[in-house]
């Protein structure tokens with residue numbers, strides 16, 4: 001599955017690192033690193049990390065696919 005972390009939103013709380021250490025790691029104080037393609041076997045870990053993230057910065061699967069397919073989501077498509 002695919003995974004994206006909105007690093008503008010991420011505050012480096014590291015909840016995800018505790019819950020899914022194979023997927024997320026912190027490099028220094030605030031630089032989060034993560035694996036963008038994760039084995040489905042780790043889905044539960046990632047789901048737990050998503051749920052624990054205080055700022056909902058972790059996105060996976062469908063949301064990410066939509067972002068890739070449609071670079072201008074309807075919500076941002078302003079018609080005048």
Ligand code: SF4
Pocket residue numbers: 005009010011012013014015016017024032052053054055056057058
């Ligand atoms: S839990 Fe959320 S805010 Fe904290 S490091 Fe992970 S992605 Fe960033």
